[in-house]
Amino acid sequence: GQQVMQIPQYQHVQEGEDFTTYCNSSTTLSNIQWYKQRPGGHPVFLIQLVKSGEVKKQKRLTFQFGEAKKNSSLHITATQTTDVGTYFCAGHLLRGGSQGNLIFGKGTKLSVKP
């Protein structure tokens, strides 16, 4: 079946270091969303990318959507302790639109050492 693979599963960084998580789909995606889940919390929507090759920035976070719309990445510059949490990518299949076709990666758990 359709899968969205996300790596790495865990990432430990020193505060101030950069962090990147990668997302790869076996199927072309209509769009991709990114969520952040703080420890003990629930996933919170960060951003959505729709266009091939799209790049979006939110302060220290940079999101990219691949040209083939099968992969995506989230890069955090100069991590802070507030960045701690699990980052999920979630892709909508090309011909699906409902939440039922929103396939989540297993997430990358980021820990930041002060």
Next chain:
Amino acid sequence: KAGVTQTPRYLIKTRGQQVTLSCSPISGHRSVSWYQQTPGQGLQFLFEYFSETQRNKGNFPGRFSGRQFSNSRSEMNVSTLELGDSALYLCASSSTTGGTAEAFFGQGTRLTVV
């Protein structure tokens, strides 16, 4: 406006029992999806409802069922509970079922089966 509300927040049940979880979506949202989150499997899609109709269903046994009411509130039911059903159950609502809809998650119901 109020976010997605899930009740109860915590539940402890015994194997073989059944349980009903409730989700009130954001006002005006008609799409409600349910996810099971476990440390090993990540976020797994259970089902999606839109206008009281199940639109999509994940790969879960028939013990897992749901419904949606005319006010968009949704319930999910798990019968004959098994130890492996212990998980965080998350409900997400969105304004449409189109491919650009972001999901707003509730805080989840933590179910423990003993």
